[in-house]
Structure formats: structure tokens, C-alpha cells
Amino acid sequence: MREWTPWKTLDILQPFSEQSLSETLNGGQAFRWNYSKKDEYWLGVWGQNVARLRLTEKDCIQFSHPIDHLGCETELARYLRAKFDWDLAINNLPWRSDPHLEAAISAFTGLRILKQPFGEAVLCFLCSATKQIPQIKVMCERMALRFGNELTAGIHALPTWNQLATASETELRELGLGFRAKNIKKTADILAQHPELLDQIEASPYAEAKQRLVELPGVGEKIADCALLFGAAKLEAFPVDTWIIKVLENRYDLQAWTPSQLAQFGRIHYGAYAGFAQQFVFSYERATAVTQRSKK
Known part of the structure; x- marks a missing residue:
């Protein structure tokens, strides 16, 4: 078994919460992260990199990687887009005139988009x-x-x-x-x-x-x-899956629209950061569905 580096804090512009870290790593963006309840860390693989991640009590991200994986810290910062101004991106979304988007953003503070290979x-x-x-x-x-x-x-x-x-x-x-x-x-x-x-x-x-x-x-x-x-970090991309179809039909009254039409609506309505908005409403809709099922 190769040795791992000691835990080190990653320099990151805006912090994750436990919920937003989980949703970012395991909410449908990437598929190579798993959480160890026993050890209380995430283990993930991207490109030729492997790392462990955990949150401190003050919501600081700490990481560790195999000791011979030089350059992993730089790759991790790039992967998590550690220096991207997500608050500025949120400020440019139309949440002031869109109550549903505002609720989704409030529910998943700290959510972000990964930059995968x-x-x-x-x-x-x-x-x-x-x-x-x-x-x-x-x-x-x-x-x-x-x-x-x-x-x-x-x-x-x-x-x-x-x-x-x-x-x-x-x-x-x-x-x-x-x-x-x-x-x-x-x-x-x-x-x-x-x-x-x-x-x-x-x-x-x-x-x-x-x-x-x-x-x-x-x-x-x-x-x-x-x-x-x-x-590819193209934040204007607006994926339309079954969850997003439900959101746009039920929350925005866009029944009988084709996926292509819905994607165009999303890019126009949400603007240059449409994909970021999509991830908020996608996560919020799934979480709402889980809550509703648990009450039945």
C-alpha cells in the first residue's frame, strides 16, 4: 500500500457546506467519488489523479493524495474550480425575479460546477x-x-x-x-x-x-x-433530463415543450450561467421529491 500525504487545507475562494460538497461530488456531475462513513472522507478519481477530501468543522476543505502523485494539489484546485467566483455567478442569475430559483439557491448554498477532464x-x-x-x-x-x-x-x-x-x-x-x-x-x-x-x-x-x-x-x-x-466549463450549457422537464413544466408552466425548446428557454431565461442555475434546480427538485416520499 502506497503512503498518503498528511491532510492539508486547500486554498479555496468560497467554502462548501457538507451538503453542497456531497451534492457536487455525488449529485450527477461526476461518477468516481464515494464517501466512507467509517473514515469520514470522500475518495475520488479524475484523470490520472486520486485524492481524499474532507470538511473541517469550519467548512474548510482538506485533502490528501498518494505521496508519489506530484501535482495533485494543482489538479484538485482546477477540478474544484477553487478560484472561480461562484458568488458573482449567482449574482448574475435571475433569482430576484424567479422565486423558485431563489429557493433552490438558498437550499444548496455552496453548490458548484466541477471542471472534469x-x-x-x-x-x-x-x-x-x-x-x-x-x-x-x-x-x-x-x-x-x-x-x-x-x-x-x-x-x-x-x-x-x-x-x-x-x-x-x-x-x-x-x-x-x-x-x-x-x-x-x-x-x-x-x-x-x-x-x-x-x-x-x-x-x-x-x-x-x-x-x-x-x-x-x-x-x-x-x-x-x-x-x-x-x-468543458461551458456554463451556458443547459442539460434537459426528466428532472428538468418536470421543473420547467410544473414550476414554469411550459407543458408540451420539446427538450430542445426547453433547453433554449433555459439558456435565455437563466443567461450566461444557465448550467449553474440548472444544477441548483435539478438538486432542489430531487431533494424535494425525496422529502415528499418520506412524508407518505
Whole structure:
């Protein structure tokens, strides 16, 4: 077992709360974080990095990583967007004229958007079709163990697209990917032949990036918007899933609108930080549903 560094406080502009840290790491943005109740820390993997996170009583983030993983602190700060001014982003959202958004923001103080490796975000959200968070996490873990690099004892990175290109569709199906295996294999083959493609997409303006991303096998508008929001830091992206459809139908009286129309509404109504607003209302709607079920 490799040694881990002593716990150290991460320099971060605005603090998390216990709730917002949990929702940020485990609320559908990323799928490689797990909480240890026994040890009271989060263990997560992104790129070629692995780290433990915990909150102090004063809501300071502390981290630890394998002692030979040099540069992990810099990568963690980038991943958590530690220096991004989230208060300024909130101030630019239309919560003053939108009571539902205001309630969602108040309920999840400290929520933020991660900056994941873009290629990983594309892969993870290709796994998300018709699946819930726990199931997506299982698929990602199986791919990591089967095809990814071992980062420290028993902990593997997600496979790169080049590594996935060496796998067959049958091997991917054996991991429980179902119909997603075909799209992942096809996408892997394309990206292995055009290794610059994802970098080009990430560097493009939002509309162009989305148009190019949906050309990949299995990448629809929702998957593209998730990957662009959580992996390419395009905060104007507005993913529309079943939860967001419910919110916009029930809270904004937008019945019978198509997902594309709802996405356009979200980008116009919420503005340049539409994806940030989406995460607040998404988290709030799920939490409200859990509360309502518990009262029955």
C-alpha cells in the first residue's frame, strides 16, 4: 500500500457546506467519488489523479493524495474550480425575479460546477442514457478496473479513448454497458483516429462545440450539454433530463415543450450561467421529491 500525504487545507475562494460538497461530488456531475462513513472522507478519481477530501468543522476543505502523485494539489484546485467566483455567478442569475430559483439557491448554498477532464465527461455521460447515478458509477468503475491505469493500490483511472479503442464491443458489453457499448466503441474508434477532435471541440464556442459533439455516436443534445457543462466549463450549457422537464413544466408552466425548446428557454431565461442555475434546480427538485416520499 502506497503512503498518503498528511491532510492539508486547500486554498479555496468560497467554502462548501457538507451538503453542497456531497451534492457536487455525488449529485450527477461526476461518477468516481464515494464517501466512507467509517473514515469520514470522500475518495475520488479524475484523470490520472486520486485524492481524499474532507470538511473541517469550519467548512474548510482538506485533502490528501498518494505521496508519489506530484501535482495533485494543482489538479484538485482546477477540478474544484477553487478560484472561480461562484458568488458573482449567482449574482448574475435571475433569482430576484424567479422565486423558485431563489429557493433552490438558498437550499444548496455552496453548490458548484466541477471542471472534469472533457474526454472523461463524454465517456461518463455516454454511460448515462436511461441509467441512474448508482448504475452509472458501477459502469464507470468496471471500465476503470478492466481497461484503466492503476493509480494506486486497487484504484484505477477511467480508460482513455485510445485504451477503449483496443477493446471490442463484446468486451464492453461484458461490463454491463448494454446498448451503450456499441456507441462507446464507435466513438473510441473515431477519437483514436482523430486524437485532436475533443480538444478542438472543447476550445470551440458553445454552439459550435455542441454541434460537433452530437456528431459522435450516441451523443444526443442532453449528453452533449452535460459533457460541455461539467467537462468543458461551458456554463451556458443547459442539460434537459426528466428532472428538468418536470421543473420547467410544473414550476414554469411550459407543458408540451420539446427538450430542445426547453433547453433554449433555459439558456435565455437563466443567461450566461444557465448550467449553474440548472444544477441548483435539478438538486432542489430531487431533494424535494425525496422529502415528499418520506412524508407518505
